Amino acid sequence: xxxxxxxxFGLIQRIKTALPQPPPEVIVGIGDDVAVLKISDSxxxxxxxxxxxxxxxxxxxxxSPYQLGRRIAAINVSxxxxxxxxxxxxxxxxxxxxxxxxxxVDALYEGMQEQLGIAGAVIVGGNLSRIxxxxxxxxxxxxxxxxxxLLLRSGARRGDLILVTGWLGDSRAGLEVIRRPExxxxxxxxxxxxxxxxxxxxxxxxxxxxxxxxxVHALVDVSDGLLGDIRHICRASRVxxxxxxxxxxxxxxxxxxxxxxxxxxxxxxxxxxxxxxxLFTASPESSAQIQGILGERTGTWCHVVGRxxxxxxxxxxxxxxxxxxxxxxxFAGWDHFAGExx
Amino acid sequence: xxxxxxxxFGLIQRIKTALPQPPPEVIVGIGDDVAVLKISDSxxxxxxxxxxxxxxxxxxxxxSPYQLGRRIAAINVSxxxxxxxxxxxxxxxxxxxxxxxxxxVDALYEGMQEQLGIAGAVIVGGNLSRIxxxxxxxxxxxxxxxxxxLLLRSGARRGDLILVTGWLGDSRAGLEVIRRPExxxxxxxxxxxxxxxxxxxxxxxxxxxxxxxxxVHALVDVSDGLLGDIRHICRASRVxxxxxxxxxxxxxxxxxxxxxxxxxxxxxxxxxxxxxxxLFTASPESSAQIQGILGERTGTWCHVVGRxxxxxxxxxxxxxxxxxxxxxxxFAGWDHFAGExx
Numbered sequence: 001x002x003x004x005x006x007x008x009f010g011l012i013q014r015i016k017t018a019l020p021q022p023p024p025e026v027i028v029g030i031g032d033d034v035a036v037l038k039i040s041d042s043x044x045x046x047x048x049x050x051x052x053x054x055x056x057x058x059x060x061x062x063x064s065p066y067q068l069g070r071r072i073a074a075i076n077v078s079x080x081x082x083x084x085x086x087x088x089x090x091x092x093x094x095x096x097x098x099x100x101x102x103x104x105v106d107a108l109y110e111g112m113q114e115q116l117g118i119a120g121a122v123i124v125g126g127n128l129s130r131i132x133x134x135x136x137x138x139x140x141x142x143x144x145x146x147x148x149x150l151l152l153r154s155g156a157r158r159g160d161l162i163l164v165t166g167w168l169g170d171s172r173a174g175l176e177v178i179r180r181p182e183x184x185x186x187x188x189x190x191x192x193x194x195x196x197x198x199x200x201x202x203x204x205x206x207x208x209x210x211x212x213x214x215x216v217h218a219l220v221d222v223s224d225g226l227l228g229d230i231r232h233i234c235r236a237s238r239v240x241x242x243x244x245x246x247x248x249x250x251x252x253x254x255x256x257x258x259x260x261x262x263x264x265x266x267x268x269x270x271x272x273x274x275x276x277x278x279l280f281t282a283s284p285e286s287s288a289q290i291q292g293i294l295g296e297r298t299g300t301w302c303h304v305v306g307r308x309x310x311x312x313x314x315x316x317x318x319x320x321x322x323x324x325x326x327x328x329x330x331f332a333g334w335d336h337f338a339g340e341x342x
Numbered sequence: 343x344x345x346x347x348x349x350x351f352g353l354i355q356r357i358k359t360a361l362p363q364p365p366p367e368v369i370v371g372i373g374d375d376v377a378v379l380k381i382s383d384s385x386x387x388x389x390x391x392x393x394x395x396x397x398x399x400x401x402x403x404x405x406s407p408y409q410l411g412r413r414i415a416a417i418n419v420s421x422x423x424x425x426x427x428x429x430x431x432x433x434x435x436x437x438x439x440x441x442x443x444x445x446x447v448d449a450l451y452e453g454m455q456e457q458l459g460i461a462g463a464v465i466v467g468g469n470l471s472r473i474x475x476x477x478x479x480x481x482x483x484x485x486x487x488x489x490x491x492l493l494l495r496s497g498a499r500r501g502d503l504i505l506v507t508g509w510l511g512d513s514r515a516g517l518e519v520i521r522r523p524e525x526x527x528x529x530x531x532x533x534x535x536x537x538x539x540x541x542x543x544x545x546x547x548x549x550x551x552x553x554x555x556x557x558v559h560a561l562v563d564v565s566d567g568l569l570g571d572i573r574h575i576c577r578a579s580r581v582x583x584x585x586x587x588x589x590x591x592x593x594x595x596x597x598x599x600x601x602x603x604x605x606x607x608x609x610x611x612x613x614x615x616x617x618x619x620x621l622f623t624a625s626p627e628s629s630a631q632i633q634g635i636l637g638e639r640t641g642t643w644c645h646v647v648g649r650x651x652x653x654x655x656x657x658x659x660x661x662x663x664x665x666x667x668x669x670x671x672x673f674a675g676w677d678h679f680a681g682e683x684x
């Protein structure tokens with residue numbers, strides 16, 4: 001069987017099953033975005049990697065090397081944020097074509113360092129290699145978290161509300177305006193969504209507040225798309241989820257661009273992915289309090305977009321007209337091998 | 343300027359210079375094979391990455407996926423060994439073509455896990471991605487070391503002897519028999535050097551003994567070739583070195599294959615690289631004691647191959663006929679961008 005038939009998540013599951021059971025100091029191992037590793041009683045080490053492949057994840061004509069550096073760093077910082085943690089140290093592995101200009105590498109590192117610096121992390125090493133064709137960049141980010149602040153995918157409970165920070169669908173709208181520069185839309189809207197796609201801002205302080213407030217049950221970042229990522233929570237927590245389309249936080253810029261390009265903006269918010277917002281669950285009693293804490297301490301608003309239900313009910317999307325769409329078990333959001341979004 | 347003109351080590355220096363000074367908890371940062379990071383007063387975290395690119399570092403026709411997994415793990419374990427440390431946790435990032443068979447991935451992980459398992463490490467995460475053409479594998483290995491056992495490149499002193507474990511040139515001989523299967527050589531010799539090239543055995547216990555014996559001044563592993571790696575010690579320690587070609591430990595298999603293929607076996611030992619032996623310096627008074635400790639506790643012999651001299655004397659190779667060759671400052675061993683060995 002080819003790996004594209006098995007898909008990214010099927011392949012991860014296959015690898016996990018074949019490997020020996022990890023020792024107890026591995027709090028979270030293969031299958032999550034971030035490994036959680038006990039280095040002392042008072043501190044866990046967090047470790048995450050993200051590979052960006054030219055022509056698969058980015059195009060050198062659409063993103064500047066500085067933006068690319070920021071983006072790669074932001075994706076990793078977002079993963080650490082989604083554990084309630086703090087970024088610490090980064091290793092950058094680059095496979096680069098030999099004819100690449102040194103200025104490209106300078107700007108790439110400048111972007112990585114700037115985004116990592118904001119997050120409190122430093123680049124401490126990595127590896128450089130030649131590649132004949134498309135470049136590959138793998139950033140490995142280490143972080144730390146106090147055990148009592150760690151948030152996992154697996155803590156969601158039936159009856160929890162599902163909340164998300166900021167806005168969904170902007171990144172997908174940004175991709176649309178980059179692909180179709182001829183679209184007739186406002187300059188401000190174009191600029192907003194382009195930035196959200198090219199240089200997303202990870203919700204680091206928000207993740208840390210969610211981790212330390214003691215009110216959140218489960219947390220992930222929105223990288224694969226709202227439906228893909230809530231599915232991660234559902235699987236790990238053995239629950240189902242109901243997503244309320246009428247409640248999705250969608251910016252007027254995303255609405256404008258979806259309209260101009262003939263797309264359904266709700267689809268972008270549900271499966272667009274790469275928004276790097278935080279998606280979490282909490283009891284209905286604490287949700288307003290969490291909204292208050294986040295708003296007051298970070299200036300970021302979060303919206304209730306659904307609720308956790310019994311596992312048997314699966315993943316359901318409730319449209320504004322009252323229709324419910326039930327997603328089958330096979331649905332998993334963005335798949336890096338299939339290369340197709342739902 | 344293109345990065346191939348600057349070269350791997352020039353590019354690393356350029357990146358290091360552009361980045362801000364790291365905080366004091368970064369004991370060793372960019373420029374070494376391994377980052378050394380203070381996580382507590384009694385423990386340092388070690389972090390290293392190695393990228394293997396298809397058709398640059400390996401060919402799927404010459405190495406099995408199981409061997410490839412072992413090899414990638416061994417390269418990283420060797421880096422941790424060269425700090426006197428112990429491997430702990432690994433993250434594997436793979437960019438794979440979608441048509442790859444799942445059995446390839448199974449065997450690759452089996453190889454990685456087996457080599458890492460011997461070294462006491464477990465795979466805890468990573469990242470999977472699609473790539474359209476040649477696969478890229480980046481293994482990031484974390485390790486630990488007690489501060490008093492840490493060995494760096496920078497501790498060599500004038501008058502030290504230079505020692506190396508095991509044998510030099512076998513890996514290059516292995517590459518020769520893989521490239522030229524028609525060579526008329528003994529089955530035993532072919533098998534020995536092929537294994538040394540495809541599945542090198544990292545000198546982990548040896549590195550740990552060297553770290554804890556308190557007698558070693560500087561340590562690296564032989565990945566870029568003896569001359570390239572002693573140059574790393576010279577630069578970091580601000581010393582020069584004299585290499586005695588007549589003392590190089592060369593196996594009879596490597597001699598046989600060099601003879602059959604019309605090569606100079608000393609060149610293979612000096613610049614062949616990828617032997618993953620340990621290269622270290624110690625005072626003449628402790629060298630015999632270290633040889634005794636290593637031999638007794640690990641069964642591995644080490645040979646004196648030269649001595650540390652004044653920085654002004656540079657890097658000198660003393661041939662058996664009495665001739666001295668002095669290498670210029672520009673020489674740096676294997677360069678991953680220039681892609682040429684000396």
